[in-house]
Amino acid sequence: MSKTKEFIYPPKWGAGASTGVRLACEVRTRIISGMITKGTILSENKLASEFEVSRSPIREALKILASENIIRLERMGAVVVGLTEQDIKEIYDVRLLIETFVYERIVKIDTSELVRELSKILEMMEVAIKYKDADEFSYQDVLFHETIIRSINHSYIMLIWNNTKPVMESLILLSMRMRLEEKYDDFTRILKNHEVYIKAIKTKDRAIMIQALHQNFDNVQGEVGDLWMSQQMLTEGRER
Amino acid sequence: MSKTKEFIYPPKWGAGASTGVRLACEVRTRIISGMITKGTILSENKLASEFEVSRSPIREALKILASENIIRLERMGAVVVGLTEQDIKEIYDVRLLIETFVYERIVKIDTSELVRELSKILEMMEVAIKYKDADEFSYQDVLFHETIIRSINHSYIMLIWNNTKPVMESLILLSMRMRLEEKYDDFTRILKNHEVYIKAIKTKDRAIMIQALHQNFDNVQGEVGDLWMSQQMLTEGRER
DNA sequence: GTCGATATACTTGTATACAAGTATAATAGT
DNA sequence: ACTATTATACTTGTATACAAGTATATCGAC
Numbered sequence: 001m002s003k004t005k006e007f008i009y010p011p012k013w014g015a016g017a018s019t020g021v022r023l024a025c026e027v028r029t030r031i032i033s034g035m036i037t038k039g040t041i042l043s044e045n046k047l048a049s050e051f052e053v054s055r056s057p058i059r060e061a062l063k064i065l066a067s068e069n070i071i072r073l074e075r076m077g078a079v080v081v082g083l084t085e086q087d088i089k090e091i092y093d094v095r096l097l098i099e100t101f102v103y104e105r106i107v108k109i110d111t112s113e114l115v116r117e118l119s120k121i122l123e124m125m126e127v128a129i130k131y132k133d134a135d136e137f138s139y140q141d142v143l144f145h146e147t148i149i150r151s152i153n154h155s156y157i158m159l160i161w162n163n164t165k166p167v168m169e170s171l172i173l174l175s176m177r178m179r180l181e182e183k184y185d186d187f188t189r190i191l192k193n194h195e196v197y198i199k200a201i202k203t204k205d206r207a208i209m210i211q212a213l214h215q216n217f218d219n220v221q222g223e224v225g226d227l228w229m230s231q232q233m234l235t236e237g238r239e240r
Numbered sequence: 241m242s243k244t245k246e247f248i249y250p251p252k253w254g255a256g257a258s259t260g261v262r263l264a265c266e267v268r269t270r271i272i273s274g275m276i277t278k279g280t281i282l283s284e285n286k287l288a289s290e291f292e293v294s295r296s297p298i299r300e301a302l303k304i305l306a307s308e309n310i311i312r313l314e315r316m317g318a319v320v321v322g323l324t325e326q327d328i329k330e331i332y333d334v335r336l337l338i339e340t341f342v343y344e345r346i347v348k349i350d351t352s353e354l355v356r357e358l359s360k361i362l363e364m365m366e367v368a369i370k371y372k373d374a375d376e377f378s379y380q381d382v383l384f385h386e387t388i389i390r391s392i393n394h395s396y397i398m399l400i401w402n403n404t405k406p407v408m409e410s411l412i413l414l415s416m417r418m419r420l421e422e423k424y425d426d427f428t429r430i431l432k433n434h435e436v437y438i439k440a441i442k443t444k445d446r447a448i449m450i451q452a453l454h455q456n457f458d459n460v461q462g463e464v465g466d467l468w469m470s471q472q473m474l475t476e477g478r479e480r
Numbered sequence: 481g482t483c484g485a486t487a488t489a490c491t492t493g494t495a496t497a498c499a500a501g502t503a504t505a506a507t508a509g510t
Numbered sequence: 511a512c513t514a515t516t517a518t519a520c521t522t523g524t525a526t527a528c529a530a531g532t533a534t535a536t537c538g539a540c
Binding site: 053055056075076 | 496
């Protein structure tokens, strides 16, 4: 149909994955960004012709998005549910739940290797900012938190992470792209916040961890605000 | 191939669902029960011919099982991971995490309707026991916990539940079938435990809730024990 | 006998074809 | 003009076909 050629989800992020997974990432990001508005009814055939693939990978993508509650698979077509402000709060409820649980485990194990890894990621983030690469920054940001969660070797906590990660990833990506243009100072605040995370893990001081989580949550509220602005702009852009 | 006709997962439970989802339930239960041993390599073609369907629904099923960490999708074939004792502990970590979170929300809302629903389910469970229907009992047991979780209207907590539910369901189903034969008394203990849940919700007394969760956890450890026995028996049965 | 290359029989990923069902629109009857 | 019915153009779910890649096994050279 419209044969949209520009992908807003970084293609290299989905390099190894199958077409279905890549399409899920692209459609997910478009929905979260507001490019695809909620209420829209997605048909497998239309998506297939739009992305110039067959229905097989499209089906795979829709199944993934449905499992994330981003769309709802119905008898006729998949209706776009999108994210409400409520949803975003809820995602962070879960993230807080997970990270709190993870930290309780972390204080019981040796974290020297973890701290090394996190320090490396943090430096990568610094470089990403230096070169104004919002995508790379987002990637490392997500990786940072994933690394922490992975460190406790808990497959079911990891499973929860894997189910919430994609949405988080898109949220962060869109937010960071936005901020790179308009709120450049935010990045230094985010870096500081991550330093606190590392410090909390190094010292195993719960008070510091709580501080880190709270700061992160505050950053997030900013992110959410940005996102709505972003959606607003996109909508206006389309209607222009 | 072997064209196994007997399904160990109650067919009526998957009545409305697509073939792929039903197959996922069946294969999941077989893996958890030990009928399909860990390490086995499942091929889409073999499964398709065994269940006498095409590869499409099989692919769907395998995707689902992979998202639950029960199998691992690799280049050549899907290798059965199964559940370790560790995994089962971890599932209950998550369930404890969720139910604790849910309870913190529940104490803030009106629960009269919820208590009514739970009481109904509890009576259903009593009837199920009376007629020695382990499957129905399991169904209501899972529904009981799902009803509690659903009551707080938190879509992302619900998402986590939806991802852990299938495994829980199979675990409970297999365990209950086992107990019906050998440890009939356990059922009254489980019923008592559920009464405590209801009481905790009605009175909004955290201490009682903790008691309920602990009792449930103790019941679970029994379940796990049963399961290993069950696997043992099945293995011996096959080798006989 | 041992090592290496090729051939074959698998595997998955994607595309296409077909069947069953549903909503919409157009048409016929009143 | 309005209602009921039929036709059609969609939808998804499943089956099949094809392409690309991988492990294994067989066969040949040394």
